[in-house]
Amino acid sequence: MNEPVTIVGAGPAGIAAAIVLRRHGIPVRIFEKYPDVGYRLSGDFQGLENWSTEPDVVELLKGMGIGINFLCVPYYSGSVHVSGMDAVKVASGRPIFYLVRRGAVPGSLDTGLREQAMALGAEFVFNHRVNDFPDMSIVGTGPTAADIIAVGMTFTTTGEDMAVAVFDDEIALRGYAYLLVHRGFGTMASVLYGDFHREKESFARMSEFFRGKTAIDIRDEKRFAGYGTFFLRNSQILRKGLYVGESAGFQDYLWGFGMRYALLSGFLAARSIMEGVDYDLLWKRELKPMLETSLVNRFLVERFGGAGYRYLARKLSSSDPCEFLRRHYNHSFGKHLLLPIAKRAFRNRTRLHNMALRRDP
C-alpha cells in the first residue's frame, strides 16, 4: 500500500490505529484540527478502568503494540461515598484502575501516544480540520454531542494520594463525582447525566463536599469542563470511513470510561485494514456486547437511583470490586432481556446522534 491511510483526529482512538498500522509497515497521515494532541482536555487525571476484562488493561495495550511511555499509576483502593450511608473503603488485589493524565502536557496519555506514533514514522498534520476524506479512512473525531457533561478543576495540593467516588444526586444528578490525587497534583469533577443547567451548582457542591470530607488543601485551581457522547448504531462504516472512539458512540454509558473503547476500536480499525476483515464484524464481536450492557446498566441506575447506589457501595466494599464490576460490565442473559427496554428509554437521543453524524466527519 503506497498511499498513506488517512486518520482524522489525533485522539487515543486515531493514534492507537496509527501505531498499529505503522507497526505493520503501513504509512499513515493523521490530521488534527488543533496545534497538538490533547487540546480537548485539560491536564486532568482520568482513570483507565481495569475491571472489564480478566487480563490487565496494561497487558492488553502492550499486546496491541501500545507501549506505556506516559504516566500510568495503578490504584488498588479508594473510598466511595453514597448519600444515606457511611463512606466505604474499596480495595482489590489487582489495580482497580490506572491513573493517567490527559491533555497537551508532558507525560499525558495523549503526548505519549503521539511520541510512539512519531517514532514509528506516522505523519501528523496539525491545525488541519478535515471535512471530507478518501475511502478507507479512519475517523476518530471524538464526541459529537453532550450526553454526559463533566465540570471540574485541576489543582496542586500537599494532600496524600487518594481516589474518592461520590454517588449523590445532590452533587451530580444521576451521575457521580470523583477526586483523584497523585504526588501533589489533583483533579476533581462532577459528572452529570441530566439537568446540565445545574452545572455551576454541581461544581460548587462537589468542591464543598471534597474540601469538607477530605480536608484537602487546594492551590492553583484551574477549572475545566468536558462532554461525552454515547449512541448505538448498526454500522460504523459511513461514507467509507471506519469510525472509532467516541465519534462512533463508543463510550461506557454507565460512567463514561471511554478510553478503553477508544484504544481498542482504533486497534480493531487498523486490523480491519491490515487483514481485510470487515470492521463492523470486528467491533460487533469485541465491543457491542459491553456497549449494550453499559446502556442497560445506565437504565438501571437511573431507575433505582439512591437505593441502587447503596447496593453498589455495599457490594464494592464487601467483595472484590474488580470481580463485581466485571460481572456487571459484561453481557448477561438478564441484561440482554432488558436491552429493548433500555433502548426504548434512550431512543430519542440515539436518533438525534445518528442525524448529527450524517453531517459530521
Ligand SMILES: Cc1cc2nc3c(=O)[nH]c(=O)nc-3n(C[C@H](O)[C@H](O)[C@H](O)COP(=O)(O)OP(=O)(O)OC[C@H]3O[C@@H](n4cnc5c(N)ncnc54)[C@H](O)[C@@H]3O)c2cc1C
Ligand atoms: C472531563 C472528562 C473526564 C473523562 N474521564 C474519563 C475517565 O476517567 N476514564 C475514561 O476511560 N474516559 C474518560 N473520559 C472519556 C475519554 O476522555 C474519551 O472517551 C476519549 O478521549 C475518547 O477518545 P477519542 O480518540 O475517541 O476522542 P478524542 O479524545 O476527543 O480525540 C478526538 C480528536 O479529534 C480531533 N478532531 C475533531 N474533529 C476533527 C476534524 N474534523 N478534523 C481533524 N481533527 C478533528 C479533536 O481535536 C481531538 O483531538 C473523560 C472525558 C472527559 C471530557
